[in-house]
Amino acid sequence: MSTSVRLAIDVMGGDFGPRCIIPAVARSLQMTPDLHVILVGATDPVAQLCQQHRLPPERFQLIPTTEVILADDPPASVLRGKKDASMRVAIQQVRDGHADGCLSAGNTGALMVLSRSLLGTLEGIERPAIMAALPVAGKSCFLLDLGANVDCSARQLFEFAVMGSEAASEVSGIDRPRVALLNIGSEVNKGSHNVREAAKLLRESDLVNYVGHIEGDALFRGDADVVVCDGFVGNVVLKASEGLAGYLQGEIRNALRASLLLRCLAPLLRGALKPTISRHDPGCYNGASLLGLNGVVVKSHGNADEKAFSAAIQQAVRVSRAGLPQRIAARLDGLSWPAA
């Protein structure tokens, strides 16, 4: 049986702000009867939007804030300034025990810096990581880190593997998730020093079901449930994949429009392709988790529309229900590291 969930939502973040987020919240409250939300943002226009979209008053609370963190605010400066920013106040709700998790579509770097500062990292975790799911072969393939850490030590990659494995098993119910390290070449001696050292740590540990190195093409063969890499590689691969998928979709659409007969058949083609396209719609997989923190923080794509933001809310609900930080902490408890 699932327990009720309280989610703090930064309604000012993202490209479309409250006008997109409030309707998504309304939809989510309908879909998830035991969800309560704490909406953090400017009273005007949020209060009016809540009324307009008929949010049930007993299921939401509005915390008014006066500042907003912008996409190009340097992460370091948001630590010192903007004390009343919606993103900061949303994270504080988690820190102070008022919410089980928080969700923002704002500046990723700022979200990470504020979360680390306000919530702290879990005992045994050097650096938090960002994780998202790629839709592969009807399942989720969890990829981390996606940009929080540009260079990663072997130990950090090992920690990412443990955190990703817990997330895949607790949030998505995958039994003994297969964890792989993303590498160039699948042989043991291939790749960077840190990746090879991380592989050694993983082979010697029984904390995760480590299945070895995989190469870039194997990401889309479903060979692993969790794929670990440093944040530079993960960010570039994720964005390149999104870019390529969008590009190919456009190319195919243009090709099919070129013939008159196929233009007439467009509704039929759309119908046939719809399930495939929906299954791979990045919007449906929106909601990246910041793992390794003392609390649940979920990041939505900045350009999420109403449907995509709803998906991120659902993801935040799942992660909050799973009590992931506690589970990761328990998994790492007692693990001793060789002195650096």
Added chain:
Amino acid sequence: MSTSVRLAIDVMGGDFGPRCIIPAVARSLQMTPDLHVILVGATDPVAQLCQQHRLPPERFQLIPTTEVILADDPPASVLRGKKDASMRVAIQQVRDGHADGCLSAGNTGALMVLSRSLLGTLEGIERPAIMAALPVAGKSCFLLDLGANVDCSARQLFEFAVMGSEAASEVSGIDRPRVALLNIGSEVNKGSHNVREAAKLLRESDLVNYVGHIEGDALFRGDADVVVCDGFVGNVVLKASEGLAGYLQGEIRNALRASLLLRCLAPLLRGALKPTISRHDPGCYNGASLLGLNGVVVKSHGNADEKAFSAAIQQAVRVSRAGLPQRIAARLDGLSWPAA
């Protein structure tokens, strides 16, 4: 007017060996009347295959060898052993002035190590790089490095930018190629230390038309002609892109097969999609250049079929004709580096 080209071909490399390569050579000799080839490999079966595919005797020469470098031979060991390997002897043809360039579908690491040892690197180049073209929006986007260098200094990334720019302009005739650094985030202060330092070197130099950082998704928007990154990132992105394109193609094919009506329309759909699929067929873009060496070395995909190997031969012909090593050397001549 183009001049005649002599190409040394390692006919033993790749997954399919001479049975695939000799027919590809026969086809290429027909297509390129001023091409001469030096085929390096085992007399049996190569001599017989040449006869069978009617290679004109005056346009090819067979150099018999007795050893083959295997896919899992460690690069370091091939330097010491296998003195009569087909790959080594093919590179020696370039070193000794008998060929304008060489081509192999064998072990990439071994090809790089042998090429460096036999040909040497160009004055001013610290490390060679591997470059290939991605088909984007009807044009080529050149990506390097693709795996020769796992970690790259700022200076190496700068060198890759110069080499890639020369290649794009001399081999593909792009005027003032737009060169970008692959990064996470497009802002100047984003990314790893080495990428930011490389950006500084590029901004201060007038050797290339540097257009700034691009993110992974921009790779497929045609925002740059040459994209520079370290070999780990490049290898993972290239393979992930190939994997994703293949995966999506399969998913779309399955979706279209699910409806009886669409199955009947399959020939029509195939016809409409064929130009798009061919334009993005990795086979047609086969042939990665090893840049920064004192000689032309081109690498074919190991799993290239006859058509794909023919594309690699054409690519090797273009690179050999362009005299790329000399042009890169001239471009770097007189460039002074700050003392390390």
